[in-house]
Amino acid sequence: MRQHIESGAHAAPGAVPPWDPVVRLTHWSLAAAVLANALLTKPGATIHVWIGWAAMAVLALRLLWGVIGPREARFASFLPDPRGALSHLVDLLRGRPQDHASHNPAGALMAYALWACLAVVIGTGLVMTDGKSPLTISEENAAVAAGDWSVLVAKDRADDHDDEGAGEIAEEVHEVVANLMLILAVIHVAGVAVESRALGRNLVRGMVAGRRR
Numbered sequence: 001m002r003q004h005i006e007s008g009a010h011a012a013p014g015a016v017p018p019w020d021p022v023v024r025l026t027h028w029s030l031a032a033a034v035l036a037n038a039l040l041t042k043p044g045a046t047i048h049v050w051i052g053w054a055a056m057a058v059l060a061l062r063l064l065w066g067v068i069g070p071r072e073a074r075f076a077s078f079l080p081d082p083r084g085a086l087s088h089l090v091d092l093l094r095g096r097p098q099d100h101a102s103h104n105p106a107g108a109l110m111a112y113a114l115w116a117c118l119a120v121v122i123g124t125g126l127v128m129t130d131g132k133s134p135l136t137i138s139e140e141n142a143a144v145a146a147g148d149w150s151v152l153v154a155k156d157r158a159d160d161h162d163d164e165g166a167g168e169i170a171e172e173v174h175e176v177v178a179n180l181m182l183i184l185a186v187i188h189v190a191g192v193a194v195e196s197r198a199l200g201r202n203l204v205r206g207m208v209a210g211r212r213r
């Protein structure tokens, strides 16, 4: 079946492969982590940092999978192609989008944009927390709760030496890019709905159950 699938090519009828379990698992875990941290957890709380670190591991797995995974999961099958994305959108507006073996070029750009936003949000999160693991943060919080203020004093001193501006910029970028990512996610879901309608097949089912037809 794989031999029908060409890089970025239109899918031959019946030859559309399922999304493999790693793509499906990483997709839904990243979506859940982003939504939880953007909408549910207290910003900066230990659980927020735990979820952020988990998202970092999952993102790393998906990026590795983009190099070593099956063909339709590999970046080579959905390289960034802005012209292709534009013509796909024009075709979609006309109600005649072409089917693709991997992500369509517009969906591919969106996937890269979402991953890039997530990487920036994680990176700025690490800057704000001085790269401390959530385990260290919860131990420090427990120490403070037990009356040991030396942790806070040490942190205060470190902040004094720190380039304060960098922390503030990281915080600002973290917030702005997290919100941008949410806006992109809404457009992404709308795109999935419109594309599913135009193609006459439910793309969400493919991401849930692995069946794309």
Ligand code: HEM
Pocket: 023, 026, 027, 030, 031, 032, 034, 035, 062, 073, 102, 103, 104, 107, 110, 111, 112, 114, 115, 185, 188, 189, 192, 203, 204, 205, 206, 207
């Ligand atoms: C914050 C939330 C979300 C993020 C960050 C996100 C991100 C992504 C990314 C990065 C991809 C590419 C997948 C890969 O190659 O590994 C993708 C694909 C996909 N997403 Fe999401 N997503 C989110 C929410 C959703 C939701 C709520 C739905 C369903 C309603 C959905 C449905 C899909 C589908 C169906 C695809 C595959 C499209 C195709 O067949 O080409 N996503 N998403």
Ligand code: HEM
Pocket: 033, 034, 035, 037, 038, 043, 044, 045, 048, 049, 051, 052, 053, 055, 121, 122, 123, 124, 125, 126, 128, 129, 171, 174, 175, 178, 179
């Ligand atoms: C999964 C992706 C993440 C999302 C969507 C996210 C989202 C957010 C949002 C919306 C805020 C509130 C910003 C504000 O109003 O100032 C916030 C704050 C914060 N986030 Fe994240 N975050 C994520 C990952 C992380 C990670 C990985 C870390 C640390 C390693 C982190 C650490 C923090 C901290 C310390 C704050 C508090 C900033 C302050 O002092 O106001 N976040 N995050």
